[in-house]
Amino acid sequence: MQLKNIDRGGAILAVAVMAVLPLVFDSRYLMGVLTVAAIYGIWSVSWDFMSGLTGRENFGHSLFIGVGAYAAGFLNTLWGANAWWSLPAGMAAAVVFALIMGIPTLRLKGPYFALAMLSGAVIMQRLMLIFWEYTGGEEGINGIEPLIRSPLYFYWFVLGVLAFTVALLGGLARSRWGLILKAIRGDEATCQAAGLNVTYYKIASLVISAAFAGMGGALYAHYQLQVSPQLFAVVTSITIITMVYVGGMGSIYGAVGGALLLTLMTEMLRNFGEWRLMVYSVALILILFFLPRGLVAPTWNKMRQRWAGVKS
């Protein structure tokens, strides 16, 4: 069996299983958890596309998420727009911020770019609190309408968006785009010497990454039915990065696995209540030490090669 067909089969199977799971267990609760996991999946995949491929880790991804969510919130409550406008609005808002932040900071070296983006998210969080009269401050914006009233259909919609995101970004990653982004990770100056406009590709990939993150943020807003400054928190960004690490940097599809695993894990730890974030942080340390290549992608790689009859 060809590797490509194995991949495709695996993807279809995964989507089918995820779609059917809440029906099988007949659990509203599980559906909620999976919905959140799927949204985290969208966020993680979008992060992986830019940072995983180019190696320029962005510590402020929560900025794009929060901006998308708040755009949805404002549009839906203050302006009374139809909820479906939130999706393009969330994307647009995130893209704007990606350009604002990205253009000046993408020329910085690794850690400084990471921290500059982090600073951007922190500023935004602070601004939401300072201008509480317009943004609702700590409590944020409430009373957002659900996008689709039926939780099941909404869940399937989100799943569809996730599948679309993975297909699109994964496809880009396997195309010339991916090659160029990986080359940028290898050596930027040499990339320029090969005739490629490195700045353009860096900014473009950040914009694409942001667009999907913003859309995910809008979806989240219509799921939680409220948005708060907590969305901009460092913890959100770090959680996503951890999910991508677990999934396997640069694999795109691995991030979905990472999101699923970590979301489920935190739900199971719900009984431990306040220990969740602690477990997360320790898990991150352990992963950085022992599984730098991640869990999901390497495992899938081994399995698919065995099925294809190829010696790895």
Next chain:
Amino acid sequence: MLEILIFGAVTSAIYAMLAVGFTLIFGVARILNLAHGSFYALGAYGAYVLTTIFKVPLLVAAPLVVIGVALFGMVVERVLIRPMRTSQLAVLMISLAVALVVEQALFLVFGSEYRNVPSFSDQKYVIGGVDVAGQRLLTLLVAVVSIGCLYLFIQKTRLGSAILAISQDPEAAQYMGIPSDRIFGVVMALSAGLAALAGIMAGPFLSVQPSMHLLPIVKAFAIVVVGGLGSIPGSIVAALMLGYAETLVAYGISTSWTEIVSVAATLLMLVLRPAGFFGKRAAF
């Protein structure tokens, strides 16, 4: 006006203590240690625990806490950071993870309410018509003395020269037989101890709660970028600039804007002058 002068100085002093340690470990080991704020937090909490729970007098507790946090810093560097030194980003992530673990641990043990750290001095002084708490003045004094001592240490002792050598040229230093690894541990200890001291001194009048590490680390990073990565004099100057900028904003506009000042300063600095004012290491 005098108020701003005095309070600005106190704020700058605390920032200077944090920034100097941060820039020191960067200058020597090229480590951007995001757990630096945790040392600050542990200093404050340590003082709280020893004095309130174990009833140890503050004068005894303070040095114990400083030494304890310094050792903790050494352990963190040795066990968690050193293995990751091949990648600056990995170090960044690990140190951030440590910071989060510490924050969560503090939260689990102490809860999220604000804690009271005792002051060395409860007296209030009046300077030129302005009420100043003795503790704040003492903080200023401690900052000046501790940074001064650190500076002398680096300039005058053999260990200090080794540290300078490594920060200028790590490879050459190794060829000279200087044990860089061991010195990283020492520098981390100094850096952590200084941060803990800042926490002990500032605890009484600044908020003590589990997430208190985040803003100081953002500010320390801002200061170090503005002052020039790896430059101690640069950090001091930048700390003064930031401290006074914040105080002016707090008095002139409102206190909620103060963090924006530091974070915006960092962003601007990174974008406009990545090497800072005095630094040799550019951010790109």
Next chain:
Amino acid sequence: MSLLSVRNLNKRFGGLHAVKDVSLELRQGDILGILGPNGAGKTTLYNLLTGFIEPDSGEVLLDGQSLLGLPAHKVVGLGVARTFQLCRPFVGLTVLENVMVGSLGPRVPALDLEQRAYKLLDQVGLTGKAQSLSELLSYGDQRRLEIARALATEPRVLLLDEPFAGLGSGEIAALSTLIRDLHREQGLTIMLIEHKLREFMQLVSHVVAIDFGQVIGTGAPQEIVKNPKVIEAYIGKQEVDHAA
């Protein structure tokens, strides 16, 4: 006819006048050699020609068109390709992928990337290593990869920066043959910086000698070695092979 024209090029770094009033002509189909001791400003010259740094003054013309102020990737887009002194493979990509990236520039018509890459690898003799990770290649092979990658951009001019640095004598001979073959079969115009005099003199048709950022002599290889200024710049350096 002159393909690449450099006139009165100047570049200062603070107090250091790295490139001082340098002028040279590279004729179509030539192999021009740049000769000079370490620190003479040769790599800086390349950086100026290829858009990695901007000169303080002077002119660089490619077939009459000015290259000044153009970013590096645009210069490559006009047909000037270069290699680097220290090999810089794309870490994490295979040898084949390295060359494919080179084929993504504007001068290459959109077609089967892999096929084209294989052809280029064939030309430099790296076909067997196509799937290896580029950073694991031997130094000699990495040099070939550099050249293949540069060729992938469909250049009109190829600037080679010390291609023999760090190679053993066998590898040098092989690489030298490769360069000569490329020149002969494709009529490629080449500029070559090198230290190793013997191979250098056998490859180039003209030489420009540089020291302290200035041109100290030009001419055919046989004349240059007799040029007193060149000899002076090289006293004691002729024996020292550029061991990496």
